[in-house]
Structures are given as structure tokens and as C-alpha cells.
Amino acid sequence: MKDLPDTGPATPPPAPERKIDAQAAIDHFIQGCGSHIGSYLDACIHCGQCSQACHFHEVTQDPKYTPALKLQPITRVYKRHKAPLSGVKRMLGLVPPELTPEYLQEYEELIFDSCTLCGRCTEVCPMGIDIASVVALSRQAFVAAGLGPPDLLQAAETSRDKGSPLGLTAEVLRDRIEWLSDDNEVEIPLDSETADVLVTVSSIEMMKYPDSIVAVAKLMNAAGVDWTISTKGYEATNFGYLAGRGDIAKIMITRLVDAAESVGAKLLVIPECGHAYGAMRWTGANILGRPLPFEVVHITEFVAQMIRDGKLKLRKTEESVTYHDPCQISRRGGATADAREILAAYSSDVREMDPTGNHNWCCGGGGGVQAIGTAADLRHAVFQIKINQVEATGAKTFVSACANCRLTMDESREVLHWPQKVQSLVEVLADRLEN
Amino acid sequence: MSFLELTQGPLWYLASAVFVIGVLWRLIGILRLGRSTDRSVARASGLGGALKAIALHSVPHGGNLKRTLYHFLTGYGFHLGLFVLLFFAAPHVAFIKGLTGFGWTPLPRWGFLIAAEAAFAGLILMWLRRMTDPVMRRLSDADDHIATWLVFVVMLTGCLALQEAHDSLRALHLLCVEALMIYFPFSRLMHAFTFLFARAYTGATYGRRGVTP
Structure with a gap:
């Protein structure tokens, strides 16, 4: 590791107009x-x-x-x-x-x-x-x-003003869901009047990895779940929380709570996003100041339960697979075992990284660092650790359950010219659904 | 009043009072800072997590033993050696019996020597690391060095006073112990108690999530 190029962080130019209190x-x-x-x-x-x-x-x-x-x-x-x-x-x-x-x-x-x-x-x-x-x-x-960092703070403010850090407004969400639904011939319920399950989205998925949304829809439909996405509250990522803007964090959580309450959802599903899970599952009620009136689960917990209940059946592959644990889902989220249950149902050749599970290395872009431009060189350097871990497993398929990790790793692998594809767990599962 | 009488009498009572009141004041003060209720729905027991973390963080885990072996060996060498000396060195056992009426079998001489060597080696090696390792140098402040040297001097004067050949050596040891006791509540030496709080808070937080980091 010591031989890596010196990619120390660029010193952010102190903005002269900043008044520091x-x-x-x-x-x-x-x-x-x-x-x-x-x-x-x-x-x-x-x-x-x-x-x-x-x-x-x-x-x-x-x-x-x-x-x-x-x-x-x-x-x-x-x-x-x-x-x-x-x-x-x-x-x-x-x-x-x-x-x-x-x-x-x-x-x-x-x-x-x-x-x-x-x-x-x-x-x-x-x-x-x-x-x-x-x-x-x-x-x-x-x-x-x-x-x-101005870019991290801007992401938080854009979330507050437009509904998501990447400009996924309610109108854009509606358009993209319609497009995804038509193109993939999959039903994606939007703004149903009532639903047992409210599915939230990460704008990273919706704008950069839309196949993940299609995959989630396929899994939900295959399991026979009464679900919907709501334009009242859809963005699971919470850049207010990451950027130290408690006021924006509360707005983002309130939107999801209002949406879930308006459809009478008993369960809110967080998509493939680590910090979204931590922000809603473990700090949502604390930021809101009252208990959440529904259960919150990560998509891996939900899918694992569906597999356990026999509602989802997968055609098992023999292709080797390794899993990157998103920190906020495994080490700090406690949903480490659920991903393993899914992987065991997906492949007969699951290869764990070393270290793995709660001890796995971070992708380098969590905690909002992905959105901080001045941190780019540093997080690319960090990705070398993950490359070494993945290569040591020799696995053909490399999956994770966090769009932010995926985006971080995709950007870094391009910079470091690493050819292995980073895949979404729900996407590879949707491809192996029976029926 | 002789130097020995001074250290066995007024100074001892002063140091004991500062130590006991200071430690209690600080521990109660930390707890009085309070903490808001965690409203998230727990997946597992917070108390279980706290107890697990207290035990788990006593040993390197998560594949970190190799990376932290130096700290593990020197830390355990020093702490175990010190506690054995504190509670089982013959003069300490006699001293405690004189204060409380309770006594137990003291260490034989060879046991004392092993414990003292482990404690000295651990303390010196930890301090050398603090002086040479770039990370520890960056982190360390005056408190770290004062605490280390005070403990070192206490142990050294303790060894000198072991034979009880001279009252002045015994008095010197007592004086150093009293200085340490007065310094203790104001310093990072408080980690001897606060480690339990820190581990328990983290363990309870993440224990509720079904994981102990």
C-alpha cells in the first residue's frame, strides 16, 4: 500500500468570502x-x-x-x-x-x-x-x-429544494418511471392510493443506474407485494444528514414519513443505499423526534425475508460471486447476514473478501465523500484496497448493495483502469428470478 | 513530624480525598451530561451489546491482532504487571490490611520480579512508541507524558522502597503515589474508569442494531 502514488488530498482553496463564525x-x-x-x-x-x-x-x-x-x-x-x-x-x-x-x-x-x-x-x-x-x-x-465543502452542501440544498441531490424532481421521477416501465415491460406502481409497502429510491440509481429500479420492481412484483413509489416522498438519500444540515435531514425524513402515512404503508423499503438506511432506520425517529409509524428495512433485508418466506425463487448460478459490504448496512447497520442469505440463494460459489462482513474495508466514498470534489484523488487511492480484496477472491461477479458505493467504485475503477464490473445485488438477483 | 509521618498522615489523607472526590466528581459529571433517548426500534438488546462491547474491546478483534500486536503485548504487559504489583506486592497487602483489616497472600519474590519486569517493560516500550511512531507523536500531548513519567517514578520508587531499608525511600514512594493520586482525576489516567463508559455507550448503540463493532 505504501507504494501507491502520492495522491494526498488537494487542499481546498479557502474561499475568501467565507465568514467563519x-x-x-x-x-x-x-x-x-x-x-x-x-x-x-x-x-x-x-x-x-x-x-x-x-x-x-x-x-x-x-x-x-x-x-x-x-x-x-x-x-x-x-x-x-x-x-x-x-x-x-x-x-x-x-x-x-x-x-x-x-x-x-x-x-x-x-x-x-x-x-x-x-x-x-x-x-x-x-x-x-x-x-x-x-x-x-x-x-x-x-x-x-x-x-x-460547497459541493456537499449544495447537494443537501438541492435535495431540499428539488426533492433530490441530483435534480430528481417529482416530475422527472414520474417521467423516468413511465419510461422504465414501458421500456422494460414491468409494472412500477406510482402514487397508488394505498399500499402495504412504500418503496423509496436513490436518485443515484434513478439517474445513473436505472436498471436497479427495474430490478426492484421485478422482485416486488414476483413476490406479490402490494407496493408503491410516491411522488410525495421518494428520495431515500439524505445529504442533509451527511452535510451536517440537521434542518434538511429532518425535511427529507419528514417527506418519506408523510408519503408512507398517506398510503397507509406498514413498511418502508430503503433501496440499495447505505447511508440512506442508516439515516432512516437508525436515526430517522431521533431526527424526527417521535417513533416512526412503520417499519424500515433495507432492500437486502426485505429480499432475504421474501426468500425465507418462499415468495421469491431464484435460479441458482454456479458463477463465483463476492460481495462488498456497504459500511452503513453491515458494520453500522446490522444487516450483514441478510446479504449472505441472498448470496447463498443466488450462487453456489460465494467467495468472501478478506476481511469481510462487519470488518470489510470501505469503498472510500461513503459519508458524503463521494460528493466532495476535493476528495476525489484520495478516494481513488483508497479503492486500490478494494481492488486487492476482490482480486484475491478470484470471483467473476462483484456485487454490492449500495448505489453510492457502486458509483464511487465505478468512478475509481475508471481512473485506475480496473476492468472488473461492479454490479448491483438486486440487478443480478432480478436476472435469476424463476418465471 | 517526620517526612514519613507527613506522607503517611496529612498528605495521604489529602491525596486520598482528592482522588476519591475527583474521580467520583468526574464520573458523575460525565453521566450528568445526559443523552437523548434513542427512538429507533431496536433489533437486539442494548444492554447485551454494552456488555459484549466491554468484553470484546479487551482483545483485538476483526482481524486486527497482527496490526496492533505491539500495543496488545505492551499494553497487557504493563497493565497486568501494574495491577499485580498494586494488589499483591507484600508491602501493599500489608498496607491494605492496615487500612481495611482485610489481607490476602502476597506475591512471592519471584512473582514480584516478573510482574515488575512486565510493568516496566510495557510502560517503557509504550512510551518509546509514543516518542517514535509518527501517529502517536502527532496525537500525544503533555498529559500523556506526565502520566507516563508519574507512573514510572511511582513504580521505580516502589522498587527502591521494597526492602524497607530506609524510611526515607518509603516516604519518597508514598509522596510519588500521592502526587499520582492528586493528578489522576484531572488527567487522561481517568481512562481506567471511563473505558467502561465508552465501550458501554458504543456497545449499547450498536447492540440495538444487532452488531457489536
Whole structure:
């Protein structure tokens, strides 16, 4: 890994017009310092073992990519303002200095460009510190201060204004569904009055990988599910959450909740998108401030259940397959086993990567990093880890269950001239449906 | 009042008070920061996840042993050696019995030597790593070094006082212990307690999701 070309991140040109409000970041950090955060910051012993689990450190060997360093902005605020006994220390002049605009700018790249919120560092941490959750909180504080990558923030604002980060408005959604339905001769229910299941979409799929939408429709129809997509709320990706814009995160979640409630859905299916699953399944109710009135499952959980119930039958292939675990679905989502059940039904030759499952390496583009232009070189370098993992399996088919991972890997494999195709799990399944 | 009487009397009580009150203040203070309720529907038990994480993070897992072997060996060498010395070195057993009335069989001399060697080797090797490894150098601050050196001096003076040949050596050891006890609640040494909180919070969060990272 050390021999990789030096593809260190391009330093984002500081926009001269940016007015940085360090006090806003301080206030946000103080507000966010709950007991779990306090425990994490007081437990970190600066051992640096987290660097051994981080893909950005792995490919660059640059100590600045040590995940524990990303705790430092909030640690300054915590130790100065919030930590127990900080008052005594402040009197003695033993607290760290206040955050400054310059200090925040210094950490901006670490908080945004070089953290995919994959949580791999938590696995190796002897204290079990969830650094990714602290980075997510830090992003909110940085954005409150007026910092953050413009392209990531733009994606969040476009989601709020147009319904999706890629401009998938309700009208575009309607047109594309009509086109996909006609072209593929598959029924794709849109805006049904009632439905048991509300299926959401990722605009990455709809705009770049529309075959995934067709595949989901084929699976739903084959399983005899009463389902619909709704123009009231369809976008599963939540760039508000990734960009540290809590207000936009809540808008995106509210749209889906309203759509599900309007059709009386008991179940909301998240498509092949890792962070969409994490945002809705595990933080949706917390952002909304009330329990969700329906169950949330990822498409892999749903398909695995349909296979278990005998509602989906697949023609098993002998072709070898390997699976890239999207971090937010496996390690941080807990749906690791469902993908394995599907793969076992799909192929008689499933080859696991090393490491795999909850320990698998990230694609390099999670946590919104895919949308950050200045992070491109770094995430392409990270993809070499995945290439090595896939090639070691010798598998013919390489699948994942996240359109964002797929897009990240597709872009990187083009840059690195790697010929193997990255496929969608639902697409390969739809091709193997009986009947 | 002799130097020994000072360290066994007023200074000992002062250090003990600062240690106990400081540690409790800090731990209760962390818990009082509070945390909002997780409204997501749990897939599995949060408590189970917390307990699992407390156990799981005691050993390298997820295929990381090879990558973290140095930390694993030096960390366990130091911590195990230190705890054995703290609770089983003959003078400590006698000291605890004098304070509480409870005593147990102390370590034989060879056991003391093994524990002391493991503790010293672990501590020195960890500190050397802190000084030479680019990642640890980048992360380390004054607290890391002060804590390391205080513990080192406590262990060193403890060994010097072992034969109880001179009261002044014993008093010196006690003085160093008292300095460590006063420093403890204000420092990263608190990880001796906060590791349980950190592991439990992460374990509970992800345990609810059916996974223990």
C-alpha cells in the first residue's frame, strides 16, 4: 500500500468570502456534548491504533489521517467548557485554547474529505470510541460556523429544494418511471392510493443506474407485494444528514414519513443505499423526534425475508460471486447476514473478501465523500484496497448493495483502469428470478 | 513530624480525598451530561451489546491482532504487571490490611520480579512508541507524558522502597503515589474508569442494531 502514488488530498482553496463564525461551532459542540461524547473524549488514550483501521491512513501512511485526530476540535471545546473539573482547570489556566477560525479550517479536510463515517476505527479502538458519530456531530458544528465543502452542501440544498441531490424532481421521477416501465415491460406502481409497502429510491440509481429500479420492481412484483413509489416522498438519500444540515435531514425524513402515512404503508423499503438506511432506520425517529409509524428495512433485508418466506425463487448460478459490504448496512447497520442469505440463494460459489462482513474495508466514498470534489484523488487511492480484496477472491461477479458505493467504485475503477464490473445485488438477483 | 509521618498522615489523607472526590466528581459529571433517548426500534438488546462491547474491546478483534500486536503485548504487559504489583506486592497487602483489616497472600519474590519486569517493560516500550511512531507523536500531548513519567517514578520508587531499608525511600514512594493520586482525576489516567463508559455507550448503540463493532 505504501507504494501507491502520492495522491494526498488537494487542499481546498479557502474561499475568501467565507465568514467563519467559530463561536457558532463552539455553541454547537457544547450543545452536542452528551454523556457518550464525554466518555469518548475522556477515554481516548492517544494510542493511535485507530490509524490501523482507517483506509485513508492505510493508503497514504500519513499520520494526519489518524481518526483520533478528528476528535480534537470537539475535545478542545469539551475540555474548556463542558468537562467535569474544567472549571478548576480553567482557573489554573490548564484548559486548551478556544477554537479559532484558523484552527477550524485546519481540520476541515479531516472532518469532511477524509472521513467516510465507516466506523472501522471503532472496531480497533481499545476504548470502543465511536469516532464516526463524533465526526458527524463535528460536521454540524463546522457547517454552523460557515465551513464545509460547497459541493456537499449544495447537494443537501438541492435535495431540499428539488426533492433530490441530483435534480430528481417529482416530475422527472414520474417521467423516468413511465419510461422504465414501458421500456422494460414491468409494472412500477406510482402514487397508488394505498399500499402495504412504500418503496423509496436513490436518485443515484434513478439517474445513473436505472436498471436497479427495474430490478426492484421485478422482485416486488414476483413476490406479490402490494407496493408503491410516491411522488410525495421518494428520495431515500439524505445529504442533509451527511452535510451536517440537521434542518434538511429532518425535511427529507419528514417527506418519506408523510408519503408512507398517506398510503397507509406498514413498511418502508430503503433501496440499495447505505447511508440512506442508516439515516432512516437508525436515526430517522431521533431526527424526527417521535417513533416512526412503520417499519424500515433495507432492500437486502426485505429480499432475504421474501426468500425465507418462499415468495421469491431464484435460479441458482454456479458463477463465483463476492460481495462488498456497504459500511452503513453491515458494520453500522446490522444487516450483514441478510446479504449472505441472498448470496447463498443466488450462487453456489460465494467467495468472501478478506476481511469481510462487519470488518470489510470501505469503498472510500461513503459519508458524503463521494460528493466532495476535493476528495476525489484520495478516494481513488483508497479503492486500490478494494481492488486487492476482490482480486484475491478470484470471483467473476462483484456485487454490492449500495448505489453510492457502486458509483464511487465505478468512478475509481475508471481512473485506475480496473476492468472488473461492479454490479448491483438486486440487478443480478432480478436476472435469476424463476418465471 | 517526620517526612514519613507527613506522607503517611496529612498528605495521604489529602491525596486520598482528592482522588476519591475527583474521580467520583468526574464520573458523575460525565453521566450528568445526559443523552437523548434513542427512538429507533431496536433489533437486539442494548444492554447485551454494552456488555459484549466491554468484553470484546479487551482483545483485538476483526482481524486486527497482527496490526496492533505491539500495543496488545505492551499494553497487557504493563497493565497486568501494574495491577499485580498494586494488589499483591507484600508491602501493599500489608498496607491494605492496615487500612481495611482485610489481607490476602502476597506475591512471592519471584512473582514480584516478573510482574515488575512486565510493568516496566510495557510502560517503557509504550512510551518509546509514543516518542517514535509518527501517529502517536502527532496525537500525544503533555498529559500523556506526565502520566507516563508519574507512573514510572511511582513504580521505580516502589522498587527502591521494597526492602524497607530506609524510611526515607518509603516516604519518597508514598509522596510519588500521592502526587499520582492528586493528578489522576484531572488527567487522561481517568481512562481506567471511563473505558467502561465508552465501550458501554458504543456497545449499547450498536447492540440495538444487532452488531457489536
